[in-house]
């Protein structure tokens with residue numbers, strides 16, 4: 001049985017002080033061991049958040065990292081820097097990074113490989129735009145994004161990867177995908193993993209849904225057979241995040 005995983009992507013919000021306040025308000029509400037809980041603050045908030053979550057079940061992720069070990073990449077963060085802090089997860093290839101920061105399926109693949117090499121769990125984001133959905137290419141596109149992200153990843157490593165299906169049209173819009181739409185694509189992601197690796201690997205990989213998840217819709221979404229939790233944006237900045245984690 002796959003353990004559910006609910007992650008909060010804070011995006012470019014919060015300051016270290018505000019981050020600690022949020023963790024303090026969440027930590028008494030989040031105490032179940034049934035769900036893996038992750039918060040992904042901005043880089044500068046990581047030390048404060050890592051300190052604040054000590055003694056809780058909340059793990060910490062980063063929102064991005066570079067695929068090189070170190071070097072002349074002004075403004076970038078290397079995997080070893082995250083590992084040394086105690087970060088366990090890293091979001092890779094969020095649609096906002098693909099859209100605004102020129103990330104491609106190829107850089108997503110390089111980052112996925114590098115994260116795994118460093119023992120970080122990559123949360124690889126895939127998903128279609130509204131135009132692509134209307135063109136009927138959602139499944140083809142998401143299959144391709146998943147395949148390229150996992151190129152050269154071994155079967156053992158692939159089991160550790162989390163895939164987040166985030167339809168771009170559902171992000172920050174309040175237009176959540178229906179549970180049937182989300183389930184269809186998450187099932188297709190699992191199917192392509194089975195084709196590339198095996199059913200055994202596909203059965204272990206966790207596939208999240210992201211896009212306007214909130215306290216009201218988490219329950220229905222997360223109870224679908226192929227949806228193993230969520231990647232939450234806006235609602236992860238509020239105490240509501242606890243009700244998403246405790247969705248049952």
Ligand SMILES: O=C(CO)COP(=O)(O)O
Nearest residue numbers: 009171172211212233234
């Ligand atoms: O992009 C998202 C999480 O990575 C989803 O954002 P919202 O939950 O704000 O729609």
